[in-house]
Each structure stands twice: as structure tokens, then as C-alpha cells.
Amino acid sequence: MKQVTELYLHIPFCVRKCEYCDFLSGPADTPRQEAYAKALLEEIENTWLSDSTEISSVFIGGGTPSAIQEEWIRRFLDKIRDRFWLAADAEITMEANPGTLNRKKLSVYREAGVNRLSMGLQSADDSELRRLGRIHTFRDFRENFNEARDAGFSNINVDLMMALPGQTQQSWMKSLETVASFSPEHISAYSLIVEPGTPFAGQELDLPGEEEERQMYWDTTELLKIFGYAQYEISNFAKEGYECRHNVGYWMRTPYLGLGLGAASLIGEKRFSNTENMDEYLGGSKDPDSIRKNRETLSVREQMEEFMFLGLRMTEGVSENRFFRLFGKSMDEIYGAVIDRFVKLGMMEHADGRVRLSRAGISVSNAVMSEFLLSS
Ligand code: SF4
Incomplete structure (x- = not known):
């Protein structure tokens, strides 16, 4: 009987660390990125899935997958097709940040089979972007979004964040309206969470109050409805038929296999995640069993x-x-x-x-x- 599994690949590199970020990501030089990409290919090569396991979706996340040389994305997807049974209609999403994209990269991604682009914009207001420590401006996003459309991406998500320091109800609505007017197929709108250990955690932040944040949330659902987006999850909105299949699978507890540094997996009642130690990962990825940590069997x-x-x-x-x-x-x-x-x-x-x-x-x-x- 066919088993359906989702696949996640983690690319832990970014041009620069954002002020609020506690993800497993950071800057690295090109040799380090290449060593990692080779190690990830080895992990894919040496991971065993039964012949009856069909991969229904692939999500290449990070970090900033678009920060590494685009040929690696092609090689990852070729290797996945070579090793696993990838569904003919698989949703293949890649996260990409404005300021790290260009026409050539986008056409390589398309040719490699990426059919959904998830762009991390966060705000359409340049002063908010600077405050977050993002590397890009809104103009970068606009250019990259149009280039992505030209390259043939007909399924694009844009990530936005509300309840930012200094953000007002008006500036949030303006960001949202500006992005909705570009008509991406999907919008994710999360509230900022100040995580311990991030630069933001040590700063005095001028954050909106709880009531204001709640109002921002409800205004989001109303505004996006006007623009033709249906809310299908607490923080996610899509035009009809463009719900993120990978994330819906996650919320429904479809099995998923995570490959790459720190990536988490859920297979049946087994949960585990890869080591978060880069050196250990680089040395052990050809023997995937040796880098799997935090193994637990869920009751x-x-x-x-x-x-x-x-x-x-x-x-x-x-x-x-x-x-x-x-x-x-x-x-x-x-x-x-x-x-x-x-x-x-x-x-x-x-x-x-x-x-x-x-x-x-x-x-x-x-x-x-x-x-x-x-x-x-
Ligand atoms: S681009 Fe994303 S993953 Fe990278 S530092 Fe910023 S928030 Fe974190």
C-alpha cells in the first residue's frame, strides 16, 4: 500500500542574521556552503525510504535557500528524484528572500522543478525592514517578485510580520494592502515573537499593545478577504486552491522526513531530528543514522x-x-x-x-x- 511522506530540506545559511531570528541559520563563506551542500547530497543519497513511499511535497527552507549557489538546488532535486519516488504533481516549495534573487537564479529554480516560491518580505515599509535587520528593501522585493512571475512562478507566497517595533495599525494595513495588490497566491501573516537569545530580546522595543495586536490580526482577516484570500489557518491565507499542501500535511500529521542540519522528522509514531552541530553533520551525513538525535516514540x-x-x-x-x-x-x-x-x-x-x-x-x-x- 502506498505511504505518503513529505520531505523537508534545511539550508542553514543567510547573508546576515536578522535581529529577531532564532532559527538555525547564519552567514557562512562559499567553501562552507559547498561543504554543506555536498553533505546534504550525501544524506539524500544514503537515506532509505521503502519503494511504496511516495513524496507528496518538498519544502526547501532555511535560512535562506536562495543565498546559496543556484546549481545546488537543481542538484538536490535531481538527487531526490533519483533516490525517491517523487509524485508527478508534487508541490515543491523553496524559500527565497528579496535581495538574494535574480533572473538567472529564478529560471534555474523553475527548470529544476520548484513550482512554489515563498518570499520572506516581512514588511513593505523600509524603516521597519531596517529595524528588523533585513538585508533588503521593498523595492528589492518588487523587482524580485516581478522577475519570479517572468520566470514562470504562478504560485507565490509572501511572508509578512505584524506587531513589529514602532509599527502602527496604519503602517501594518499599508504593508498588507501593498502586498495584496501584487496578488500573490498565498500570504502568511505572523506576529513577531521576541525570542530569548536574539538581539531583540536585549533591547527596549516599542511594541504594539495586546489589544492593538489583536485588532491588527482581525483587520488582517477582513482586508485579505476583500482581496480574495480565504483564511485556512490561524496565520495563513490563500486564493482558492493555493493552500500550502506541505503545511496542511504538517498540521494533519502526515509523516515527514527532514534532511539537513537540525531538520526534524515524524515517521509514524517516531520523532527525531538531525544534529544541530555543523561539524558533526558534515562528518556524519553519509551515515544518516549517526546524525539522528532526540529520538522519541510518541505514546x-x-x-x-x-x-x-x-x-x-x-x-x-x-x-x-x-x-x-x-x-x-x-x-x-x-x-x-x-x-x-x-x-x-x-x-x-x-x-x-x-x-x-x-x-x-x-x-x-x-x-x-x-x-x-x-x-x-
Ligand atoms: S533571513 Fe530568515 S532565517 Fe535568515 S536570519 Fe533572517 S529571519 Fe533568520
């Missing part, structure tokens, strides 16, 4: 919890039938009391065999979802 209870709090991120919510098929128990038996409580409070809706967050529930989604931890 049925943990799998149920993940099913709920990942699935509830999506506006369509979670399916009672699917829950029963996966776990052999009804959702009502495990979560009936907590669902009833939130339905009565107006935080959840329960209809047509599905359970989802209501608008009021989305506003306090973290608190609601934490109630689905069975140990709490």
Missing part, C-alpha cells in the same frame, strides 16, 4: 494531543471520523468534556463531524489548545 496519548492542537490551527478544524480511524476511539470519549465546555463558552464550534475554533476561540487559541493536553 498514543501524545499523538492524540498533536492531532488536536495542530489540527485546530486550521479553520476547517479536526475531523471526528479521522480521529476514530487513527486512534480507534471516538473524539467524544477522549475530549468530549473539554469540547462541550468550549462550545458553551463560544470558543469552539461542533458541527458536521468536525470541531473547530470559533472567532472568539482564535483570539485566545493558545489557551484553548493547551486544554487539549491530556496530562493537564
Whole structure:
């Protein structure tokens, strides 16, 4: 029987570190980038997947995958096709940042099979971009976006961030409207989270208040609706048929295999991630088993919890039938009391065999979802 798996490749390089970033990424010289790309090819070469495993989507993320020499992207995808069964209609996404793109790179990506580009813009306001430590201006984005269209990309996501230091309701709406007027197929809009250990964490930041941030969020959903985007997840909006299949798979707990430095995997009830130590990765990638760390086997209870709090991120919510098929128990038996409580409070809706967050529930989604931890 066919098994479907998603594939993630991590490219941990950026031109410069942004002020808010705690991802596993940073600058590196060309020899280091090449050594890493070769090691990643070796990991792909030496990773075993059964003949019945079909790769339904590939996501090349980072870091900034567009910061490395474009030929590597072609070689990664060729190697994936060579080693694995890649679905003919696989969604192949690559993250790319303005300021690291040009026409030649974009046409190599297209020829290599990348069919979805995810552009990290974050803001259409140059002073906000400077404050974030981004390497690009809005003008860079505009040029690169148009070049991507010329290169044949008909499925583009733009990442934006709200609740930035110094950002006002007006400047956020202006960013959003400006980007929506370019008509990308997909927009992700996340709130800034100040992570410990980042330069932002040590600075006095002029951040919008909680109420203002909530208003920014609801205004986002309204504005994007006017521009023809449907909200399908707490922070993600798409034109019809352009939901990110890779991310939907993640929220539905489709198995995924992560390759590259620090990349995480979920195969059945097994979870593991690659080493975050670059030297260890470079030395061990040809023996993938030796670089897999943090191995854990999820209990049925943990799998149920993940099913709920990942699935509830999506506006369509979670399916009672699917829950029963996966776990052999009804959702009502495990979560009936907590669902009833939130339905009565107006935080959840329960209809047509599905359970989802209501608008009021989305506003306090973290608190609601934490109630689905069975140990709490
Ligand atoms: S470009 Fe992205 S991954 Fe790189 S430092 Fe900035 S936020 Fe982090």
C-alpha cells in the first residue's frame, strides 16, 4: 500500500542574521556552503525510504535557500528524484528572500522543478525592514517578485510580520494592502515573537499593545478577504486552491522526513531530528543514522494531543471520523468534556463531524489548545 511522506530540506545559511531570528541559520563563506551542500547530497543519497513511499511535497527552507549557489538546488532535486519516488504533481516549495534573487537564479529554480516560491518580505515599509535587520528593501522585493512571475512562478507566497517595533495599525494595513495588490497566491501573516537569545530580546522595543495586536490580526482577516484570500489557518491565507499542501500535511500529521542540519522528522509514531552541530553533520551525513538525535516514540496519548492542537490551527478544524480511524476511539470519549465546555463558552464550534475554533476561540487559541493536553 502506498505511504505518503513529505520531505523537508534545511539550508542553514543567510547573508546576515536578522535581529529577531532564532532559527538555525547564519552567514557562512562559499567553501562552507559547498561543504554543506555536498553533505546534504550525501544524506539524500544514503537515506532509505521503502519503494511504496511516495513524496507528496518538498519544502526547501532555511535560512535562506536562495543565498546559496543556484546549481545546488537543481542538484538536490535531481538527487531526490533519483533516490525517491517523487509524485508527478508534487508541490515543491523553496524559500527565497528579496535581495538574494535574480533572473538567472529564478529560471534555474523553475527548470529544476520548484513550482512554489515563498518570499520572506516581512514588511513593505523600509524603516521597519531596517529595524528588523533585513538585508533588503521593498523595492528589492518588487523587482524580485516581478522577475519570479517572468520566470514562470504562478504560485507565490509572501511572508509578512505584524506587531513589529514602532509599527502602527496604519503602517501594518499599508504593508498588507501593498502586498495584496501584487496578488500573490498565498500570504502568511505572523506576529513577531521576541525570542530569548536574539538581539531583540536585549533591547527596549516599542511594541504594539495586546489589544492593538489583536485588532491588527482581525483587520488582517477582513482586508485579505476583500482581496480574495480565504483564511485556512490561524496565520495563513490563500486564493482558492493555493493552500500550502506541505503545511496542511504538517498540521494533519502526515509523516515527514527532514534532511539537513537540525531538520526534524515524524515517521509514524517516531520523532527525531538531525544534529544541530555543523561539524558533526558534515562528518556524519553519509551515515544518516549517526546524525539522528532526540529520538522519541510518541505514546498514543501524545499523538492524540498533536492531532488536536495542530489540527485546530486550521479553520476547517479536526475531523471526528479521522480521529476514530487513527486512534480507534471516538473524539467524544477522549475530549468530549473539554469540547462541550468550549462550545458553551463560544470558543469552539461542533458541527458536521468536525470541531473547530470559533472567532472568539482564535483570539485566545493558545489557551484553548493547551486544554487539549491530556496530562493537564
Ligand atoms: S533571513 Fe530568515 S532565517 Fe535568515 S536570519 Fe533572517 S529571519 Fe533568520
